Amino acid sequence: MFLKEYFGTIFRSVRSLLKGMKLTGYYFTHPKEIHTEEYPDNRATLQMFDRFKGEVVMPHDDNNEHRCTGCQACEIACPNGTIKIITKQELQPDGKKKKAIDTFVYHLELCTMCNLCVVACPSDAIVMAQTFEHSVYDKKQLKKVLNKPGSKIMEGVE
Protein backbone atom coordinates (compact mmCIF):
# COMPACT_ATOMS: atom_id res chain seq x y z
CA MET A 1 0.00 0.00 0.00
CA PHE A 2 2.79 2.36 0.94
CA LEU A 3 4.74 1.48 -2.19
CA LYS A 4 1.67 2.05 -4.36
CA GLU A 5 1.19 5.51 -2.91
CA TYR A 6 4.91 6.27 -3.17
CA PHE A 7 5.15 5.38 -6.84
CA GLY A 8 1.77 6.99 -7.53
CA THR A 9 3.09 10.32 -6.23
CA ILE A 10 6.19 10.03 -8.38
CA PHE A 11 4.10 9.19 -11.42
CA ARG A 12 1.73 12.13 -10.89
CA SER A 13 4.63 14.51 -10.27
CA VAL A 14 6.47 13.52 -13.42
CA ARG A 15 3.25 13.77 -15.40
CA SER A 16 2.56 17.31 -14.15
CA LEU A 17 6.08 18.36 -15.08
CA LEU A 18 5.78 16.80 -18.53
CA LYS A 19 2.45 18.58 -19.04
CA GLY A 20 4.17 21.91 -18.45
CA MET A 21 7.12 20.95 -20.61
CA LYS A 22 4.75 20.00 -23.42
CA LEU A 23 3.37 23.54 -23.42
CA THR A 24 6.77 25.23 -23.41
CA GLY A 25 7.91 22.77 -26.06
CA TYR A 26 4.94 23.72 -28.21
CA TYR A 27 5.90 27.39 -28.16
CA PHE A 28 9.55 26.50 -28.72
CA THR A 29 8.66 24.71 -31.93
CA HIS A 30 6.10 27.33 -33.04
CA PRO A 31 8.07 30.58 -33.11
CA LYS A 32 5.35 32.28 -35.16
CA GLU A 33 3.05 32.36 -32.12
CA ILE A 34 5.55 34.32 -30.08
CA HIS A 35 4.45 37.90 -29.59
CA THR A 36 7.24 40.41 -29.53
CA GLU A 37 7.43 44.02 -30.59
CA GLU A 38 10.83 44.96 -31.94
CA TYR A 39 11.02 48.46 -30.57
CA PRO A 40 13.07 50.59 -31.40
CA ASP A 41 13.77 48.81 -34.69
CA ASN A 42 10.15 49.31 -35.76
CA ARG A 43 10.16 53.05 -35.09
CA ALA A 44 9.37 53.88 -38.70
CA THR A 45 6.22 51.77 -38.79
CA LEU A 46 5.13 52.06 -35.17
CA GLN A 47 1.59 53.44 -34.99
CA MET A 48 0.27 54.57 -31.62
CA PHE A 49 -3.46 54.68 -30.89
CA ASP A 50 -5.02 58.02 -31.82
CA ARG A 51 -6.14 58.63 -28.23
CA PHE A 52 -2.77 57.86 -26.70
CA LYS A 53 -1.76 60.61 -24.28
CA GLY A 54 1.85 61.48 -25.00
CA GLU A 55 2.17 65.22 -24.46
CA VAL A 56 0.09 68.37 -24.78
CA VAL A 57 0.54 70.25 -28.05
CA MET A 58 -1.13 73.26 -29.63
CA PRO A 59 -1.96 72.67 -33.30
CA HIS A 60 -1.20 75.53 -35.68
CA ASP A 61 -2.58 75.84 -39.19
CA ASP A 62 -0.65 76.83 -42.33
CA ASN A 63 -0.99 80.56 -41.58
CA ASN A 64 0.69 80.04 -38.20
CA GLU A 65 -2.58 80.55 -36.36
CA HIS A 66 -3.77 78.74 -33.23
CA ARG A 67 -7.11 78.61 -31.40
CA CYS A 68 -6.01 79.64 -27.90
CA THR A 69 -7.82 82.67 -26.47
CA GLY A 70 -5.84 82.76 -23.24
CA CYS A 71 -8.86 82.06 -21.03
CA GLN A 72 -6.68 80.00 -18.65
CA ALA A 73 -9.31 77.26 -18.17
CA CYS A 74 -6.60 74.64 -18.69
CA GLU A 75 -4.36 76.29 -16.13
CA ILE A 76 -7.13 76.06 -13.54
CA ALA A 77 -8.01 72.49 -14.53
CA CYS A 78 -4.43 71.23 -14.21
CA PRO A 79 -3.80 69.50 -10.87
CA ASN A 80 -0.01 69.92 -10.96
CA GLY A 81 0.61 73.44 -12.17
CA THR A 82 1.92 72.09 -15.45
CA ILE A 83 0.55 74.95 -17.56
CA LYS A 84 1.39 78.62 -17.15
CA ILE A 85 -0.20 81.14 -19.50
CA ILE A 86 1.24 84.61 -19.79
CA THR A 87 -1.23 86.97 -21.44
CA LYS A 88 -0.83 90.38 -23.06
CA GLN A 89 -3.14 93.12 -24.30
CA GLU A 90 -3.16 93.19 -28.06
CA LEU A 91 -4.25 96.21 -30.09
CA GLN A 92 -7.01 95.34 -32.53
CA PRO A 93 -7.31 97.05 -35.98
CA ASP A 94 -10.37 98.94 -34.73
CA GLY A 95 -8.41 100.44 -31.87
CA LYS A 96 -9.81 98.21 -29.11
CA LYS A 97 -7.57 96.19 -26.82
CA LYS A 98 -8.05 92.44 -26.57
CA LYS A 99 -6.57 89.76 -24.31
CA ALA A 100 -4.28 87.34 -26.14
CA ILE A 101 -1.61 84.84 -25.17
CA ASP A 102 2.00 85.88 -25.05
CA THR A 103 3.51 82.55 -24.07
CA PHE A 104 1.86 79.22 -23.32
CA VAL A 105 4.37 77.49 -21.04
CA TYR A 106 4.04 73.75 -20.66
CA HIS A 107 6.15 71.87 -18.12
CA LEU A 108 6.38 68.36 -19.49
CA GLU A 109 8.33 67.22 -16.43
CA LEU A 110 5.31 67.94 -14.21
CA CYS A 111 2.64 66.55 -16.52
CA THR A 112 0.83 63.33 -15.57
CA MET A 113 -1.11 63.05 -18.86
CA CYS A 114 -4.46 63.16 -17.06
CA ASN A 115 -6.13 64.90 -20.05
CA LEU A 116 -8.08 67.30 -17.79
CA CYS A 117 -6.72 70.39 -19.58
CA VAL A 118 -7.79 69.12 -23.00
CA VAL A 119 -11.29 68.39 -21.69
CA ALA A 120 -11.47 71.79 -20.00
CA CYS A 121 -10.48 73.80 -23.09
CA PRO A 122 -13.57 75.56 -24.50
CA SER A 123 -12.02 76.31 -27.92
CA ASP A 124 -10.18 73.01 -28.60
CA ALA A 125 -6.86 74.81 -28.72
CA ILE A 126 -4.78 72.03 -27.16
CA VAL A 127 -4.73 68.32 -27.93
CA MET A 128 -2.76 65.29 -26.85
CA ALA A 129 0.01 64.19 -29.21
CA GLN A 130 1.08 60.59 -29.66
CA THR A 131 4.80 61.17 -29.15
CA PHE A 132 6.30 59.34 -26.23
CA GLU A 133 10.09 59.56 -26.49
CA HIS A 134 10.59 62.46 -24.13
CA SER A 135 13.98 61.69 -22.59
CA VAL A 136 16.48 64.56 -22.70
CA TYR A 137 19.79 65.25 -21.01
CA ASP A 138 18.78 68.54 -19.40
CA LYS A 139 15.63 69.18 -17.40
CA LYS A 140 15.34 72.67 -18.90
CA GLN A 141 14.55 71.16 -22.29
CA LEU A 142 11.30 69.78 -20.86
CA LYS A 143 9.92 73.28 -20.36
CA LYS A 144 8.17 73.96 -23.61
CA VAL A 145 6.45 76.95 -25.17
CA LEU A 146 3.50 75.65 -27.13
CA ASN A 147 2.57 78.69 -29.23
CA LYS A 148 4.96 79.14 -32.14
CA PRO A 149 6.84 82.44 -32.47
CA GLY A 150 4.84 85.05 -34.31
CA SER A 151 1.63 83.03 -34.18
CA LYS A 152 -1.79 84.65 -33.99
CA ILE A 153 -5.23 83.59 -32.88
CA MET A 154 -7.43 82.17 -35.61
CA GLU A 155 -10.24 84.30 -37.08
CA GLY A 156 -13.58 83.71 -35.43
CA VAL A 157 -12.37 81.96 -32.29
CA GLU A 158 -13.76 83.63 -29.20
Next chain:
Amino acid sequence: MSLLGEDIMTEEGEFVINIGPQHPSTHGVLHLKVWLDGEMIKKVQPHLGYIHRSIEKMSESLSYRNFIYATSRMDYLSAHINNQACALCVEKGLQVEVPPRAQIIRILMAELTRLSSHQLWWGCTGLDLGAVTPFFYAFREREAVLAIMEESCGARLTQNYCVPGGVMYDIHPNFQNRVKDVIKQIKSKFQEYDDILSGNVIFEQRTKGVGYLSPEDAVSFGCTGPTARGSGVSCDVRKWFPYDGYEKVQFKEILETGGDCYARYMVRMAEMKQSVYIIEQLIDHIPEGDFQAKTKAVIKLPKGEFYQRVETARGELGVYIVSDGAASPYRIKYRSPNFSNLSALGHMATGSKIGDLVAIMATIDLVIPDVDR
Protein backbone atom coordinates in the same frame (compact mmCIF):
# COMPACT_ATOMS: atom_id res chain seq x y z
CA MET B 1 26.97 45.35 15.05
CA SER B 2 23.65 47.02 15.07
CA LEU B 3 20.77 47.14 12.69
CA LEU B 4 18.18 49.87 13.09
CA GLY B 5 19.44 50.30 16.63
CA GLU B 6 19.16 46.64 17.54
CA ASP B 7 21.60 43.78 17.55
CA ILE B 8 21.66 41.39 14.61
CA MET B 9 21.54 38.51 17.09
CA THR B 10 18.99 38.80 19.87
CA GLU B 11 19.58 37.41 23.37
CA GLU B 12 17.43 34.36 22.59
CA GLY B 13 19.71 33.55 19.66
CA GLU B 14 17.33 34.81 17.00
CA PHE B 15 18.89 36.19 13.86
CA VAL B 16 17.47 39.46 12.51
CA ILE B 17 17.58 40.14 8.79
CA ASN B 18 16.09 42.77 6.51
CA ILE B 19 14.21 41.78 3.39
CA GLY B 20 13.88 44.80 1.16
CA PRO B 21 13.30 47.67 0.60
CA GLN B 22 15.16 46.93 -2.63
CA HIS B 23 14.44 43.22 -2.90
CA PRO B 24 12.90 42.08 -6.20
CA SER B 25 10.46 39.65 -4.60
CA THR B 26 8.83 42.32 -2.44
CA HIS B 27 7.39 43.98 -5.58
CA GLY B 28 8.34 47.48 -4.59
CA VAL B 29 9.83 49.20 -1.63
CA LEU B 30 8.50 46.98 1.11
CA HIS B 31 10.89 46.59 3.99
CA LEU B 32 10.38 43.51 6.14
CA LYS B 33 12.39 42.94 9.29
CA VAL B 34 12.43 39.23 9.98
CA TRP B 35 13.45 37.45 13.19
CA LEU B 36 14.75 33.98 12.39
CA ASP B 37 15.51 30.90 14.42
CA GLY B 38 17.57 28.93 11.95
CA GLU B 39 15.23 28.86 8.96
CA MET B 40 12.03 29.30 10.95
CA ILE B 41 10.38 32.70 11.04
CA LYS B 42 9.70 33.92 14.56
CA LYS B 43 8.40 37.38 13.80
CA VAL B 44 7.87 39.66 10.80
CA GLN B 45 7.66 43.40 11.09
CA PRO B 46 6.88 45.52 8.00
CA HIS B 47 8.45 48.97 7.84
CA LEU B 48 6.48 51.43 5.78
CA GLY B 49 6.95 54.92 4.45
CA TYR B 50 9.44 54.45 1.64
CA ILE B 51 6.99 55.54 -1.05
CA HIS B 52 4.71 57.86 0.89
CA ARG B 53 3.53 60.69 -1.36
CA SER B 54 0.83 62.18 0.87
CA ILE B 55 -1.89 61.69 -1.69
CA GLU B 56 -4.58 62.23 0.96
CA LYS B 57 -3.16 65.55 2.12
CA MET B 58 -2.44 66.67 -1.44
CA SER B 59 -6.07 66.02 -2.39
CA GLU B 60 -7.24 68.56 0.17
CA SER B 61 -5.89 71.37 -2.00
CA LEU B 62 -7.29 70.02 -5.26
CA SER B 63 -10.78 70.38 -6.65
CA TYR B 64 -13.22 67.46 -6.85
CA ARG B 65 -12.41 66.94 -10.52
CA ASN B 66 -8.67 67.06 -10.02
CA PHE B 67 -8.01 64.80 -7.07
CA ILE B 68 -9.13 61.67 -8.89
CA TYR B 69 -6.03 61.38 -11.08
CA ALA B 70 -3.79 60.89 -8.03
CA THR B 71 -5.59 57.69 -7.01
CA SER B 72 -4.29 56.01 -10.16
CA ARG B 73 -0.92 56.13 -8.48
CA MET B 74 -2.10 54.25 -5.39
CA ASP B 75 -2.92 50.77 -6.57
CA TYR B 76 -1.61 51.28 -10.06
CA LEU B 77 -2.67 47.82 -11.20
CA SER B 78 -6.33 48.58 -10.57
CA ALA B 79 -6.10 52.27 -11.38
CA HIS B 80 -9.47 52.44 -13.10
CA ILE B 81 -11.28 50.96 -10.10
CA ASN B 82 -9.63 53.48 -7.79
CA ASN B 83 -10.78 56.32 -10.04
CA GLN B 84 -14.23 54.79 -10.10
CA ALA B 85 -14.39 54.76 -6.31
CA CYS B 86 -13.57 58.48 -6.12
CA ALA B 87 -16.00 59.36 -8.88
CA LEU B 88 -18.75 57.36 -7.17
CA CYS B 89 -18.09 59.07 -3.86
CA VAL B 90 -18.33 62.53 -5.43
CA GLU B 91 -21.49 61.48 -7.28
CA LYS B 92 -22.96 60.31 -3.98
CA GLY B 93 -22.40 63.79 -2.56
CA LEU B 94 -23.76 65.52 -5.65
CA GLN B 95 -26.65 63.03 -5.99
CA VAL B 96 -26.05 62.77 -9.72
CA GLU B 97 -27.55 59.92 -11.74
CA VAL B 98 -24.89 58.28 -13.87
CA PRO B 99 -26.22 57.42 -17.35
CA PRO B 100 -26.61 53.66 -17.97
CA ARG B 101 -24.09 53.75 -20.81
CA ALA B 102 -21.42 55.21 -18.54
CA GLN B 103 -22.19 52.59 -15.88
CA ILE B 104 -21.76 49.72 -18.30
CA ILE B 105 -18.53 51.21 -19.68
CA ARG B 106 -17.23 51.57 -16.15
CA ILE B 107 -18.02 47.96 -15.26
CA LEU B 108 -16.43 46.71 -18.47
CA MET B 109 -13.27 48.71 -17.85
CA ALA B 110 -13.18 47.66 -14.20
CA GLU B 111 -13.40 43.98 -15.09
CA LEU B 112 -10.74 44.38 -17.77
CA THR B 113 -8.57 46.04 -15.15
CA ARG B 114 -9.19 43.17 -12.75
CA LEU B 115 -8.31 40.72 -15.49
CA SER B 116 -5.05 42.47 -16.33
CA SER B 117 -4.16 42.82 -12.65
CA HIS B 118 -4.72 39.12 -11.96
CA GLN B 119 -2.72 38.21 -15.04
CA LEU B 120 0.23 40.22 -13.82
CA TRP B 121 -0.17 38.64 -10.38
CA TRP B 122 -0.23 35.17 -11.93
CA GLY B 123 2.99 35.80 -13.81
CA CYS B 124 4.71 37.33 -10.80
CA THR B 125 3.63 34.52 -8.50
CA GLY B 126 5.30 32.07 -10.83
CA LEU B 127 8.35 34.30 -10.94
CA ASP B 128 8.54 34.56 -7.15
CA LEU B 129 8.33 30.80 -6.79
CA GLY B 130 11.01 30.18 -9.37
CA ALA B 131 9.04 29.61 -12.57
CA VAL B 132 10.03 32.21 -15.15
CA THR B 133 7.99 31.00 -18.14
CA PRO B 134 4.49 31.83 -16.77
CA PHE B 135 5.53 35.46 -16.55
CA PHE B 136 5.86 35.69 -20.33
CA TYR B 137 2.61 33.84 -20.97
CA ALA B 138 0.77 36.11 -18.56
CA PHE B 139 2.15 39.26 -20.16
CA ARG B 140 1.17 38.07 -23.62
CA GLU B 141 -2.54 38.25 -22.75
CA ARG B 142 -2.13 41.24 -20.46
CA GLU B 143 -0.65 43.19 -23.33
CA ALA B 144 -3.81 42.62 -25.34
CA VAL B 145 -5.97 43.86 -22.46
CA LEU B 146 -3.79 46.94 -22.01
CA ALA B 147 -4.15 47.67 -25.72
CA ILE B 148 -7.91 48.01 -25.16
CA MET B 149 -7.22 50.46 -22.35
CA GLU B 150 -4.80 52.39 -24.50
CA GLU B 151 -7.21 52.65 -27.38
CA SER B 152 -10.22 53.81 -25.38
CA CYS B 153 -8.71 55.60 -22.37
CA GLY B 154 -5.46 56.83 -23.87
CA ALA B 155 -3.18 55.27 -21.29
CA ARG B 156 -2.24 51.76 -20.30
CA LEU B 157 -2.10 51.98 -16.52
CA THR B 158 -2.95 55.43 -15.18
CA GLN B 159 -6.04 55.95 -17.26
CA ASN B 160 -7.94 58.70 -15.40
CA TYR B 161 -11.00 57.67 -17.41
CA CYS B 162 -13.62 58.14 -14.69
CA VAL B 163 -14.90 61.65 -13.99
CA PRO B 164 -17.72 62.67 -11.65
CA GLY B 165 -20.86 61.97 -13.66
CA GLY B 166 -19.61 59.28 -15.97
CA VAL B 167 -16.53 58.67 -18.08
CA MET B 168 -14.25 61.22 -19.69
CA TYR B 169 -15.02 60.37 -23.30
CA ASP B 170 -16.94 57.74 -25.20
CA ILE B 171 -15.48 54.34 -25.95
CA HIS B 172 -13.51 53.94 -29.14
CA PRO B 173 -15.50 52.62 -32.14
CA ASN B 174 -13.17 49.61 -32.19
CA PHE B 175 -13.80 48.82 -28.54
CA GLN B 176 -16.40 46.07 -28.87
CA ASN B 177 -14.60 44.14 -31.59
CA ARG B 178 -11.30 44.36 -29.82
CA VAL B 179 -12.75 43.21 -26.49
CA LYS B 180 -14.43 40.24 -28.19
CA ASP B 181 -11.15 39.23 -29.83
CA VAL B 182 -9.23 39.51 -26.58
CA ILE B 183 -11.84 37.59 -24.58
CA LYS B 184 -11.71 34.80 -27.14
CA GLN B 185 -7.92 34.73 -26.93
CA ILE B 186 -7.87 34.76 -23.13
CA LYS B 187 -10.48 32.04 -22.79
CA SER B 188 -8.42 29.70 -24.91
CA LYS B 189 -5.39 30.30 -22.70
CA PHE B 190 -6.90 29.46 -19.30
CA GLN B 191 -6.11 25.79 -19.87
CA GLU B 192 -2.47 26.73 -20.50
CA TYR B 193 -2.35 28.58 -17.18
CA ASP B 194 -3.57 25.48 -15.37
CA ASP B 195 -1.22 23.17 -17.26
CA ILE B 196 1.92 25.10 -16.61
CA LEU B 197 1.45 26.30 -13.04
CA SER B 198 -1.71 25.20 -11.21
CA GLY B 199 -1.11 21.49 -11.60
CA ASN B 200 2.65 21.66 -11.30
CA VAL B 201 3.98 19.46 -8.51
CA ILE B 202 6.66 21.91 -7.38
CA PHE B 203 4.15 24.74 -7.23
CA GLU B 204 1.67 22.64 -5.26
CA GLN B 205 4.32 21.59 -2.76
CA ARG B 206 5.35 25.18 -2.21
CA THR B 207 1.85 26.58 -1.74
CA LYS B 208 -0.37 23.88 -0.22
CA GLY B 209 -0.58 24.23 3.55
CA VAL B 210 1.69 27.30 3.50
CA GLY B 211 0.67 30.57 5.13
CA TYR B 212 -2.57 29.44 6.73
CA LEU B 213 -5.02 32.20 7.60
CA SER B 214 -8.13 31.20 9.52
CA PRO B 215 -11.46 32.93 8.70
CA GLU B 216 -11.54 34.49 12.18
CA ASP B 217 -8.06 35.94 11.72
CA ALA B 218 -8.93 37.18 8.24
CA VAL B 219 -11.84 39.13 9.70
CA SER B 220 -9.92 40.43 12.69
CA PHE B 221 -7.01 41.65 10.55
CA GLY B 222 -9.45 43.35 8.21
CA CYS B 223 -8.39 41.32 5.17
CA THR B 224 -10.54 41.73 2.10
CA GLY B 225 -10.54 40.57 -1.47
CA PRO B 226 -9.07 37.26 -2.60
CA THR B 227 -6.92 37.10 0.55
CA ALA B 228 -10.01 36.82 2.75
CA ARG B 229 -12.05 34.83 0.23
CA GLY B 230 -9.30 32.21 0.19
CA SER B 231 -10.13 31.66 3.86
CA GLY B 232 -13.84 31.37 3.14
CA VAL B 233 -14.88 34.87 4.23
CA SER B 234 -17.56 36.24 1.94
CA CYS B 235 -16.61 39.87 1.41
CA ASP B 236 -17.14 40.74 -2.25
CA VAL B 237 -18.30 44.37 -2.29
CA ARG B 238 -19.78 43.84 -5.73
CA LYS B 239 -22.22 41.34 -4.16
CA TRP B 240 -22.79 42.89 -0.75
CA PHE B 241 -22.94 46.58 -1.64
CA PRO B 242 -23.48 46.71 -5.41
CA TYR B 243 -22.42 49.89 -7.16
CA ASP B 244 -22.62 51.08 -10.77
CA GLY B 245 -25.16 48.43 -11.67
CA TYR B 246 -23.31 45.33 -10.51
CA GLU B 247 -26.64 44.10 -9.11
CA LYS B 248 -27.87 43.55 -12.68
CA VAL B 249 -24.89 41.40 -13.65
CA GLN B 250 -24.65 37.71 -12.99
CA PHE B 251 -21.47 36.38 -11.47
CA LYS B 252 -20.36 34.11 -8.66
CA GLU B 253 -18.43 35.17 -5.61
CA ILE B 254 -15.49 32.78 -5.47
CA LEU B 255 -14.90 31.22 -2.06
CA GLU B 256 -12.25 28.69 -1.09
CA THR B 257 -11.99 27.19 2.36
CA GLY B 258 -8.34 26.16 2.37
CA GLY B 259 -6.97 29.40 3.80
CA ASP B 260 -3.48 28.62 2.49
CA CYS B 261 -1.52 30.04 -0.42
CA TYR B 262 -3.01 27.54 -2.85
CA ALA B 263 -6.56 28.53 -1.90
CA ARG B 264 -5.80 32.20 -2.50
CA TYR B 265 -4.23 31.23 -5.82
CA MET B 266 -7.31 29.29 -6.86
CA VAL B 267 -9.61 32.19 -5.90
CA ARG B 268 -7.81 34.53 -8.25
CA MET B 269 -7.69 31.98 -11.05
CA ALA B 270 -11.46 31.52 -10.78
CA GLU B 271 -12.02 35.28 -10.52
CA MET B 272 -10.39 35.77 -13.89
CA LYS B 273 -13.00 33.45 -15.39
CA GLN B 274 -15.77 35.37 -13.61
CA SER B 275 -14.45 38.66 -15.00
CA VAL B 276 -14.52 37.21 -18.48
CA TYR B 277 -18.09 36.02 -17.82
CA ILE B 278 -19.16 39.52 -16.75
CA ILE B 279 -17.57 41.11 -19.82
CA GLU B 280 -19.28 38.58 -22.10
CA GLN B 281 -22.68 39.47 -20.65
CA LEU B 282 -22.24 43.20 -21.14
CA ILE B 283 -20.18 43.65 -24.29
CA ASP B 284 -23.14 43.26 -26.67
CA HIS B 285 -25.51 45.25 -24.49
CA ILE B 286 -23.91 48.65 -24.11
CA PRO B 287 -26.92 50.97 -24.15
CA GLU B 288 -27.02 54.07 -26.32
CA GLY B 289 -27.06 57.47 -24.73
CA ASP B 290 -24.85 59.90 -22.90
CA PHE B 291 -21.53 58.80 -21.51
CA GLN B 292 -21.48 61.60 -18.97
CA ALA B 293 -24.08 63.30 -16.83
CA LYS B 294 -24.17 67.08 -16.82
CA THR B 295 -22.28 68.49 -13.85
CA LYS B 296 -21.41 72.04 -12.93
CA ALA B 297 -18.04 73.41 -13.99
CA VAL B 298 -17.02 73.87 -10.37
CA ILE B 299 -18.17 70.96 -8.26
CA LYS B 300 -19.10 71.80 -4.69
CA LEU B 301 -20.19 69.00 -2.41
CA PRO B 302 -22.75 69.80 0.30
CA LYS B 303 -21.54 69.87 3.87
CA GLY B 304 -21.25 66.37 5.24
CA GLU B 305 -19.44 63.05 5.09
CA PHE B 306 -19.52 60.62 2.20
CA TYR B 307 -18.22 57.07 2.02
CA GLN B 308 -18.04 54.75 -0.95
CA ARG B 309 -16.51 51.33 -1.19
CA VAL B 310 -15.58 49.33 -4.25
CA GLU B 311 -13.97 45.97 -4.91
CA THR B 312 -10.54 46.42 -6.47
CA ALA B 313 -8.46 43.51 -7.66
CA ARG B 314 -6.95 43.26 -4.18
CA GLY B 315 -9.90 43.89 -1.92
CA GLU B 316 -12.11 46.61 -0.60
CA LEU B 317 -11.15 50.20 -1.28
CA GLY B 318 -13.02 52.80 0.73
CA VAL B 319 -13.07 56.50 -0.08
CA TYR B 320 -14.14 58.78 2.74
CA ILE B 321 -14.69 62.44 1.95
CA VAL B 322 -15.47 65.09 4.53
CA SER B 323 -16.81 68.21 2.92
CA ASP B 324 -17.27 71.65 4.41
CA GLY B 325 -19.12 72.92 1.38
CA ALA B 326 -16.07 74.34 -0.39
CA ALA B 327 -14.77 73.50 -3.87
CA SER B 328 -12.13 71.15 -2.50
CA PRO B 329 -12.50 68.39 0.10
CA TYR B 330 -11.89 69.19 3.77
CA ARG B 331 -10.42 65.76 4.40
CA ILE B 332 -9.97 62.60 2.35
CA LYS B 333 -9.20 59.18 3.75
CA TYR B 334 -8.60 56.07 1.70
CA ARG B 335 -9.12 52.69 3.23
CA SER B 336 -6.74 50.73 1.05
CA PRO B 337 -6.95 46.94 0.79
CA ASN B 338 -3.22 46.28 0.75
CA PHE B 339 -2.56 47.99 4.06
CA SER B 340 -4.95 45.66 5.88
CA ASN B 341 -3.82 42.61 3.96
CA LEU B 342 -0.20 43.37 4.80
CA SER B 343 -1.03 43.42 8.50
CA ALA B 344 -1.92 39.73 8.29
CA LEU B 345 1.44 38.86 6.72
CA GLY B 346 3.26 38.56 10.05
CA HIS B 347 0.59 36.27 11.42
CA MET B 348 0.62 34.06 8.33
CA ALA B 349 4.40 33.83 8.08
CA THR B 350 5.17 33.10 11.75
CA GLY B 351 6.24 29.52 12.11
CA SER B 352 6.94 28.87 8.44
CA LYS B 353 10.25 28.74 6.62
CA ILE B 354 11.98 31.81 5.21
CA GLY B 355 11.42 30.60 1.64
CA ASP B 356 7.69 30.45 2.25
CA LEU B 357 7.60 34.14 3.10
CA VAL B 358 7.98 34.93 -0.59
CA ALA B 359 5.14 32.56 -1.46
CA ILE B 360 2.88 34.19 1.14
CA MET B 361 3.74 37.69 -0.06
CA ALA B 362 3.08 36.65 -3.65
CA THR B 363 -0.40 35.29 -2.89
CA ILE B 364 -1.44 38.32 -0.84
CA ASP B 365 -0.63 40.24 -4.03
CA LEU B 366 0.83 43.33 -2.44
CA VAL B 367 1.13 46.63 -4.25
CA ILE B 368 3.30 48.83 -2.07
CA PRO B 369 2.25 52.31 -3.31
CA ASP B 370 -1.23 51.41 -2.10
CA VAL B 371 0.10 50.56 1.37
CA ASP B 372 1.85 53.90 1.78
CA ARG B 373 -0.21 56.23 -0.42
